[in-house]
Amino acid sequence: MAPKDRPLVPEEWVRRLSAILCALPECAEEPAWVGTRWRVGQATIAHVFGGEDQLFRITFRAEPDEVMAFEHLGDPYFRSGWGANVVGMLLDGDTDWVELGELLTDSYCLQAPARLVQHVERPA
Template sequence: MAERPAVPVQMLRSIDAILSALPECRQEDAWVGLRWRVGSATVAHVFGGEDQLFRITFRAELDEMMAFEHLGPPYFRGSWGRNVVGLLLDDGTDWEELAELLTDSYCLQAPARLVEQVPRPG
């Protein structure tokens, strides 16, 4: 079995900069890679695959799931949970779009008192 690669430091820094700016969102080790949580809810999980590609998973509104599935690569549906979306991370990753998706994921997972503190476009 091939070993899973470590996620590049710069990629981790970029993801952490997005998520650590959200109230009470913290990074921790996961079974593979790293995850960010608010309370006991996972907001995002980043990891390297045996195929040497890097992925991040996050939560999305159920009505958006079909759109992500139809977009195809670099998006994929997580094989666990009803609303888990994944994204392959590479040199073409749109970090502004990812920041919006991760903020949405946080807002789905966080308690309302914390979501109220997050500035979001109308």
């Protein structure tokens, strides 16, 4: 595999992410420029992809005060280089899928219209 090649995200992971995200009102999975993304309307909730460094990442939205926390937590979390509220997480065999599900639900609630958010049970 050449250094600039991006690995495909394991199908099992895409299925797990879809199970979390597509359970949310009007959230849909679609191919992205690389990897897969989930959107509500035109707003992206999450985007999973393989990087040129052969690592897998998922990006999502967070509250402004949480963005700095993610940035300072370090591995497996990171702040994206674009978008004021975009953060992410490296995915691997040790990923905490329960925690990730909560983070993705929060991301959905930040991006979705209030009429849809009112139907979502948020983690405590």
